[in-house]
Amino acid sequence: MDAAEMLMQFALTRQEALIYMALTTDGAMTGYEVAKQLGISRSNCYTSLASLVEKGAAYLLEDTATRYVAVKPEEFCGNRIRMLEELKDKLAQQLLPRAAQTEGYLTIGGQENMIDKAVFMIEHGAERLYLSAERVCLEPLIPSLTAAAERGMQVTVITDVPFSQPGIRFYTADCHPGQIRLIVDSNAVLTGDLTTDGTCLYSRKKNLIDLFKEAMRNEIQLIELYQNEKGSVL
Known part of the structure; x- marks a missing residue:
């Protein structure tokens, strides 16, 4: 994902993102200068500049000629994130479910969606979690795992290439390449293939959770047994 695509996640169109990037890197410019630099029509340029100002991504600099100044990325993005956090809380209060939440087996597709689900599970865990995955699959989860350990969760990870992290x-x-198995607080399990074309199964069904817990416990016992035998031989 390039810079323009990342900016589009903050409610900018592609053209607005490109203009914002130009203002950020090259400093204050008039609408004419922006249009000339990016090779777009002046009418489209001024429309996008007005939208950037409205969205809080740019300021007007009144001088001999009206110029536009980009709001610093950390400020603009921070403001959008804060607004979304506020909206998230309001939506959580207003959109209360009228029926019990589905407790069946849910299929999650899309690599980013699967990672998002794993992160959500980890970040909302309270007591303990068990995770099995290749190191390459762990990369996007490491910040959440670290935070979970820091807030006192018992975090157990099975992986092919471990990394040093307190807690x-x-x-x-x-x-198994691409495979993930994640159990959080003995009340939710996520398992499947984290590759681009893969899918994951998510469930809160106790029988499935107990099955995966038992399998991971047995795997850990075998690993410990192997390590002990290897140590005694050495």
Whole structure:
């Protein structure tokens, strides 16, 4: 994802993102200068500049000629995130479910969606979690795992290439490429293939959770047994 695509996640159109990037890197410019630099029509340029001002991504600099100044990325993005956090809380209060939440087996597609679900589970865990995945699959989850350990959760990870992190208990073992198994607080499980074309199964069904917990416990016991035997031989 390039800079323009990232900016589009903050409610900018592609043209607005390109103009914002130009203002950020090259400093204050008039609408004419922006249009000339990017090779777009002046009418489209001024429309996009007005939208950037409205969205809080640019300011007007009144001088001999009206120029536009980009709001710093950390300020603009921070403001959008804060607004979305406020809207999230309001929506959570207004959109209360009228019926019990689905407790079946949910299929999640799309790599980013699966990672988002894993992050959400980890960030909302309270007591303990078990996770098995290749190191490459762990990368986007490491900040959430670290934060979970820091807030006192018992974090146990089985992976092929462990990393050093206080509070996280690691076991080294071969992992199926792309596969993830995640259990949080014994009340939710996520399992499947984290690759681009893969899918994951999410469930709060106790029988499935118990099945995966038992399988991971047995795997950990075998790893510990192997390590102990290897240590005694050495």
